[in-house]
Amino acid sequence: xxxxxxxxxxxxxxxxxxxxxxxxxxxxxxxxxxxxxxxxxxxxxxxxxxxxxxxxxxxxxxxxxxxxxxxxxxxxxxxxxxxxxxxxxxxxxxxxxxxxxxxxxxxxxxxxxxxxxxxxxxxxxxxxxxxxxxxxxxxxxxxxxxxxxxxxxxxxxxxxxxxxxxxxxxxxxxxxxxxxxxxxxxxxxxxxxxxxxxxxxxxxxxxxxxxxxxxxxxxxxxxxxxxxxxxxxxxxxxxxxxxxxxxxxxxxxxxxxxxxxxxxxxxxxxxxxxxxxxxxxxxxxxxxxx
Amino acid sequence: xxxxxxxxxxxxxxxxxxxxxxxxxxxxxxxxxxxxxxxxxxxxxxxxxxxxxxxxxxxxxxxxxxxxxxxxxxxxxxxxxxxxxxxxxxxxxxxxxxxxxxxxxxxxxxxxxxxxxxxxxxxxxxxxxxxxxxxxxxxxxxxxxxxxxxxxxxxxxxxxxxxxxxxxxxxxxxxxxxxxxxxxxxxxxxxxxxxxxxxxxxxxxxxxxxxxxxxxxxxxxxxxxxxxxxxxxxxxxxxxxxxxxxxxxxx
Numbered sequence: 001x002x003x004x005x006x007x008x009x010x011x012x013x014x015x016x017x018x019x020x021x022x023x024x025x026x027x028x029x030x031x032x033x034x035x036x037x038x039x040x041x042x043x044x045x046x047x048x049x050x051x052x053x054x055x056x057x058x059x060x061x062x063x064x065x066x067x068x069x070x071x072x073x074x075x076x077x078x079x080x081x082x083x084x085x086x087x088x089x090x091x092x093x094x095x096x097x098x099x100x101x102x103x104x105x106x107x108x109x110x111x112x113x114x115x116x117x118x119x120x121x122x123x124x125x126x127x128x129x130x131x132x133x134x135x136x137x138x139x140x141x142x143x144x145x146x147x148x149x150x151x152x153x154x155x156x157x158x159x160x161x162x163x164x165x166x167x168x169x170x171x172x173x174x175x176x177x178x179x180x181x182x183x184x185x186x187x188x189x190x191x192x193x194x195x196x197x198x199x200x201x202x203x204x205x206x207x208x209x210x211x212x213x214x215x216x217x218x219x220x221x222x223x224x225x226x227x228x229x230x231x232x233x234x235x236x237x238x239x240x241x242x243x244x245x246x247x248x249x250x251x252x253x254x255x256x257x258x259x260x261x262x263x264x265x266x267x268x269x270x271x272x273x274x275x276x277x278x279x280x281x282x283x284x285x286x287x288x289x290x
Numbered sequence: 291x292x293x294x295x296x297x298x299x300x301x302x303x304x305x306x307x308x309x310x311x312x313x314x315x316x317x318x319x320x321x322x323x324x325x326x327x328x329x330x331x332x333x334x335x336x337x338x339x340x341x342x343x344x345x346x347x348x349x350x351x352x353x354x355x356x357x358x359x360x361x362x363x364x365x366x367x368x369x370x371x372x373x374x375x376x377x378x379x380x381x382x383x384x385x386x387x388x389x390x391x392x393x394x395x396x397x398x399x400x401x402x403x404x405x406x407x408x409x410x411x412x413x414x415x416x417x418x419x420x421x422x423x424x425x426x427x428x429x430x431x432x433x434x435x436x437x438x439x440x441x442x443x444x445x446x447x448x449x450x451x452x453x454x455x456x457x458x459x460x461x462x463x464x465x466x467x468x469x470x471x472x473x474x475x476x477x478x479x480x481x482x483x484x485x486x487x488x489x490x491x492x493x494x495x496x497x498x499x500x501x502x503x504x505x506x507x508x509x510x511x512x513x514x515x516x517x518x519x520x521x522x523x524x525x526x527x528x529x530x531x532x533x534x535x536x537x538x539x540x541x
Contacts, residue, residue: 012316015304018353025366 066254073246073255080242081262084228087160087238091228092221094164099171104201106176120172127169133230135162140234159231167224174216178209211281218274222267229259297360298323299455299486300345305354307337307344307510314340315510318354322455322488327481329497329518330490332507333533338490339382341507342457345488346379359454375403378448379457382464384440386432386447392419393428396447404451411450418446422476438469445476456480458489494538498522506530 014022051057105113105120127135139162144153151157182205190200232241239262243255298321305318315337322328330338343349345356347363347370356364363373386395396415400406406414419428422442432440441461448456458477462470474496481487481500491497497504498518505515506525514527522538525531 012306012313012353015353017355021364021366028366 062252064253064257066252069246069250069252069254070258072250073243073258076242076246077239077255077258077262080237081239081259083156083231083236083238084225085266087156087163087228087231088221088225091160091163091167091224095168095171095220095224096217098164098168100175100206102168102172103175103179104206106172107179107201109197124169124172127165128173130166132163132166132227133233135166136230136233138162139165140231155234155236156231159228159234159236163224163227163230167220167227170220171217174213174220175209178213179205181212182208211278214274214278218270221270225266225270226263298357299326299359300488301355301357302345303355303357305341305344305356306352307340307349308352313510315344315351318510318512320488320505320512322486324454324486325484326486326502327500328488329501329504330488330507331492331494331497331504331533331537333536336507337510338507339459340510342379342459342488342490346377346457347373371403375399375451376453377455377457378451378453380441380444380448380459380461382460384432384437384444384464386440386444388431388433391429391431392424392435392443392446395432395443396450399447399451415446415450418449419443422446423472436469437465438472441465441469441473442476445473449480454486456485456487456489458487458491460490460492462491462493492537494522494534506533508533 054060102120102123105116106124108117130138136159139158140155143151143158143161179201186204186208187200190204191197195203228238229240231238232244235241239259240256243259246255247253300320300322302318302320305315305320306313307315318337318341320328320341330341332338340349344351345358347368351364354364355362358373359376362368386392387398390398393412393415396419397406397408397411400411400414401408416425416428419425422445424439424442424446427435427439427443432443435443441464445461461477462473465473470493474493477487477489478496478500501518503515504518504521505512506521506527506529507513508529514521514525514530521530522534525534
């Protein structure tokens with residue numbers, strides 16, 4: 001109330017009818033809150049009771065939710081999990097760049113770039129068709145056998161490479177659908193200003209496309225974070241490997257649950273971050289629009 | 291409730307709407323009787339569109355009462371869908387669904403909201419499309435039509451559910467001048483057939499011809515209202531005169 005409002009704003013008092021309406025709205029809100037609470041409690045307690053009263057529960061509790069084994073396996077998993085984190089921290093930026101490059105290449109119109117387009121098409125078609133686990137196996141065992149000079153031969157390197165190759169194919173398709181969703185009138189108005197095709201993409205189309213595809217990108221990245229576990233298939237001692245190792249040695253599966261919690265905890269901040277990013281974009285660009 | 295017999299179709303009292311600190315509508319009173327054509331005029335930002343959106347319950351009002359067909363529809367417990375199924379609304383930017391053909395646009399609400407059979411809905415839609423000169427366009431998608439055709443299709447879409455009240459929000463504002471006529475002709479026909487309408491418009495000569503009453507909005511208030519021949523030629527308020535001088539071609 002710092003600005004001097006119009007004279008009506010100072011003299012206006014809600015009418016009795018409006019106050020009554022607010023009371024009704026308040027009651028309706030209260031009712032939805034009560035319904036929501038009851039629904040949540042019934043659903044979750046119901047499922048909980050169902051699980052806990054099932055005949056095999058004591059054994060499951062012992063095998064999967066054992067406090068002792070959880071504590072015992074924690075340090076090993078914790079240090080191994082860093083390897084998963086490092087793998088996707090390296091892979092994610094590479095995937096973004098490569099995916100976007102492939103997507104843009106598919107839309108290139110210059111005749112000189114036809115080979116690039118062909119590669120881009122074949123790349124997405126071929127790579128997306130291969131299960132990620134096979135890519136990891138092929139890269140992990142095949143590449144070192146080539147005895148290439150100047151490239152590391154560690155399984156971590158090749159596992160990460162396989163993930164980058166696999167996910168950039170998915171991400172490229174996500175970017176492409178984003179680029180294609182931008183209305184042609186945007187391209188027309190950019191070209192009318194004299195921008196070239198590349199500039200149009202760079203300054204007009206891609207920035208808008210990226211905003212639209214943030215949620216599906218997040219989806220792929222969460223998936224990537226989990227798929228770092230595939231590195232265990234070629235002998236990388238990451239968190240899932242450690243958990244399996246511990247489990248096999250101690251005949252207890254609790255470490256799997258511990259690893260699962262690690263992965264969940266990791267993805268939640270990413271989800272909140274994307275939500276925040278999306279909200280910020282829409283607040284800035286739709287401010288004042290009705 | 292059916293106390294509409296004799297009473298006004300729509301009655302607005304002391305309507306108030308604000309977005310945060312900004313008051314967009316204040317002390318708005320409006321009575322619309324069956325077969326009335328009420329034109330809302332005023333510069334952009336005067337609250338015409340907001341008023342229409344409040345009437346269709348697209349916006350929650352901050353105070354005041356809206357009664358439609360004798361029932362208060364500004365009550366939070368009211369079934370908005372039921373109210374809207376009795377009103378038709380046409381927007382400035384047509385807002386046709388681009389993924390449906392014109393015919394599908396027109397039959398969506400009759401079939402999904404009013405429970406009409408496909409055959410019934412299509413028959414009525416085709417009849418109206420034919421009447422509005424769109425018979426050939428029924429199978430096309432909206433983006434293939436001209437602006438005028440799109441807006442006529444949007445009108446048909448609104449009419450297909452036989453609403454008792456039609457709300458038109460500056461429906462010619464996005465059209466080329468030569469296309470404005472074809473849309474206004476239809477609205478004029480509707481007015482002659484006795485359709486009750488509330489419309490925001492910038493077309494003063496049109497308002498003069500079809501309106502039963504004209505309301506001049508200024509800064510969210512109805513500053514003046516009256517029959518068009520009086521309000522448009524001999525307004526009481528200085529603000530109205532000022533506005534009319536700007537929009538009316540010098541006679």
